[in-house]
Amino acid sequence: MIKIVNMQSIHTHQVAELEKLCFSDPWSENSIAGELDNPLSLWLVALDGDAVAGYVGSQSVLGESDMMNIAVHPDCRRQGVAEALIAELVRQLKARENHCLTLEVRASNAAAIKLYEKLSFAQIGRRPNYYRNPKEDALILRKEWQL
DSSP: OOOEEEEEHHHHHHHHHHHHHHSSSOHHHHHHHHHOTTTTTEEEEEETEEEEEEEEEEEETEEEEEEEEEOOOOOGGGGGGGHHHHEEEEEHHHHTTTEEEEEEETTHHHHHHHHHTTTOOOEEEEEEEEEEETTEEEEEEEEOOOO
């Protein structure tokens, strides 16, 4: 059974390992740990027992939030983990009086785009050559809600 909780220092090593597993340009463990002390940040982890099955990280300024990272362990994909993480993130952002969530996604990441569309994100722009390793455009997606 997956449980979504706020990220704590005991989770940062596993989150950093998941970053390495999922991304060609991963965040360092120190960068991830630094988010715990950032008052603008909200990071959540999906736990399967003591194991981090996935995580999501965001930063918020003046009621607007940016989803900086989201990843799910390959063994846990297509089981609703990402959807649960995003739903809890939005719930907590609403409670903090944020009114929207923006993210970038690789233009070729059809599975992620399909999930975001299911969750009512809409494309609002495109960032040419945003990603490297390999170089690729990012789609900018946004979800808004009423407080």
